[in-house]
Each structure stands twice: as C-alpha cells, then as structure tokens.
Amino acid sequence: MxxxxxxxxxxxxxxxxxxxxxxxxxxxxxxxxxxxxxxxxxxxxxxxxxxxxxxxxxxxxxxxxxxxxxxxxxxxxxxxxxxxxxxxxxxxxxxxxxxxxxxxxxxxxxxxxxxxxxxxxxxxxxxxxxxxxxxxxxxxxxxxxxxxxxxxxxxxxxxxxxANFDDPHKVDLISFMEKNYMFNMPTEKFGYLTGRSLTTFKRDFKKAFNTTPQKWLTQNRLELAHYQLAERNKKPVDVCYETGFENLSHFSFAFKKQFGYPPTDLLEQKANSQYLT
Missing domain, CATH: 2.60.120.810 (Jelly Rolls)
Structure with a gap:
C-alpha cells in the first residue's frame, strides 16, 4: 500500500x-x-x-x-x-x-x-x-x-x-455491545469506551452474555454477515470489511466453519433460486 x-x-x-x-x-x-x-x-x-x-x-x-x-x-x-x-x-x-x-x-x-x-x-x-x-x-x-x-x-x-472533555462514563454494557460489535477493536478499547477497566469489562461481559468477548463478537459478526449476504445482496468483500473481519480469507474461513459453506455459495444459491422462480 x-x-x-x-x-x-x-x-x-x-x-x-x-x-x-x-x-x-x-x-x-x-x-x-x-x-x-x-x-x-x-x-x-x-x-x-x-x-x-x-x-x-x-x-x-x-x-x-x-x-x-x-x-x-x-x-x-x-x-x-x-x-x-x-x-x-x-x-x-x-x-x-x-x-x-x-x-x-x-x-x-x-x-x-x-x-x-x-x-x-x-x-x-x-x-x-x-x-x-x-x-x-x-x-x-x-x-x-x-x-x-x-x-x-x-x-x-x-x-x-x-467543549466536552470527559472520558467515557460507565454505560450499559449489553446496549453498547449490541450496537458496536461490528467494529474490530481490542478488548481493552471496548472496556475503555464502556467506562470499565479490562478486568471489570471481562467480568461484566461474562455476567451479561455468559461467554467470552471474542466468542460472542465472532458469532454476532458472522450472523450479521449472513444477513447482509442473504437479505441485502452485498458482495462478500464489502460484508467482510463492514462486519469487523481482518481480511477476506479470514472471513471466508470463519463463515464456512460457522455455516458449512463459503459466502460465495450463499450468493449462488440465492441467484439460482431467483432464476428458478
């Protein structure tokens, strides 16, 4: 680059x-x-x-x-x-x-x-x-x-x-994460933006979602990606970068592991079904 x-x-x-x-x-x-x-x-x-x-x-x-x-x-x-x-x-x-x-x-x-x-x-x-x-x-x-x-x-x-010089205050964790999970940030940054130390963030996250931040983030990003491909007809490369994945190969691997088929297959299935109807 x-x-x-x-x-x-x-x-x-x-x-x-x-x-x-x-x-x-x-x-x-x-x-x-x-x-x-x-x-x-x-x-x-x-x-x-x-x-x-x-x-x-x-x-x-x-x-x-x-x-x-x-x-x-x-x-x-x-x-x-x-x-x-x-x-x-x-x-x-x-x-x-x-x-x-x-x-x-x-x-x-x-x-x-x-x-x-x-x-x-x-x-x-x-x-x-x-x-x-x-x-x-x-x-x-x-x-x-x-x-x-x-x-x-x-x-x-x-x-x-x-004129607002305040650091982020402690906010509702569930609401914040459900609005911002698609952004690929370090866990420390999620903690800071919710007004928590890393230790407190992980503790509160476990209490709220009963899993680790990384597992929850990956699951929700993949579900969002599936929706955008299936319902919004977006290209895999656009979906990859708009749902928090590092690159297209990482996205395709995680998507196939989760759903059993690569993102391109989903688009082909949708195109074929539209053609048949």
Missing part, C-alpha cells in the same frame, strides 16, 4: 493513499476535521453509514467507533487535509470563553459540504506542505483556532462536542 503523509505539525497533515482502497477500524482519541481533495471514503458507524467525496468537509468525534474505507476515484488518489482538534488545544480555546451547553453523550459526524469558510481555511495550508523549513507552532495554533472559530460560527451546537 502506497501511503504518504506530510506533517506540518503533529496536528496537521496531508494524507495520500494511492492503492485501490485502505480499510481500518478505529476510535480516534481526538476530534478530526477532514477536507477531501480527491478520492472517496465510506465511514460505517453504529447509527449510520456515511459517504464522503471530493470537496466534502467533515468532523469525526473522538471516542466513537468506526470502520473507515478509503478509495481512490477517477484515477486520482485518496487525498485529504487532516486537522486534529486536540483536547489540549480545545481546552486552551474554551478557557477564554464562558460556554454553557448541553453535552451530547453520543455525538455524530458533522458534515460541511463545500463550506467556503472552512474550505478556505484548510486550502490555505496546502502551500506550506512543500516548505523545507519547520512550520511555526504559533502559526499552526492560529490555523487550528481559526478552524474552531469557523465551526462555532456555522454550527451553533458544535460546543456540545468540542
């Missing part, structure tokens, strides 16, 4: 993927503001699937599980400007303000398609990526605070996300 990242600072980078696609399951530790120069991205979350393409600008909230699939498009690479709105910078920004807002426990992705102010702010960074000298930290701080100020001016409710 050809992946090139040019960093102005640890918070600002130009990211480029040349290959057919790149997929990862991730929970961002910081809010991430992204401007698309070229390519496409599919972001699968518990509540919805989002598609972004050239010109789109969107903000991904921290501590929110997601499957991210990046594609080149029209012969151009997947290329983005990425700006991290770190907790440190946001605390510094909001310390100067008196903000009273309702904190939203499950923030959603914010989309700002072709917004001129945000696009101008992020596009102004492009020439700096070719500089040989280090990018001044004070200028980077100014550009990030400019972006935060623009976000606040165009989205009055954005403070509910950006």
């Amino acid at each position: 050809e992946h090139i990242s040019k960093y102005l600072t640890p918070e600002i980078k130009l990211s480029c993927y040349e290959d057919k696609f790149f997929k990862s399951e991730i929970v961002f530790d910081q809010h991430m503001l992204i401007w698309f120069i070229s390519g496409e991205t599919k972001i699968v979350q518990a509540e919805a699937t989002h598609h972004f393409k050239t010109g789109d600008i969107f903000l991904i909230p921290r501590n929110k599980p997601a499957t991210i699939i990046n594609y080149p498009k029209d012969g151009l690479p997947h290329k983005t400007v990425v700006m991290l709105l770190t907790t440190k910078i946001l605390r510094s920004f909001y310390n100067r303000l008196e903000v009273k807002t309702e904190i939203i426990p499950v923030p959603r992705i914010r989309s700002f398609h072709h917004h001129p102010l945000l696009e101008s702010c992020l596009a102004s960074l492009i020439p700096y990526f070719d500089l040989k000298d280090p990018f001044p930290d004070n200028l980077a701080f100014l550009k990030i605070t400019e972006a935060i100020s623009i976000l606040r001016s165009i989205d009055p409710k954005i403070d509910s996300m950006l």
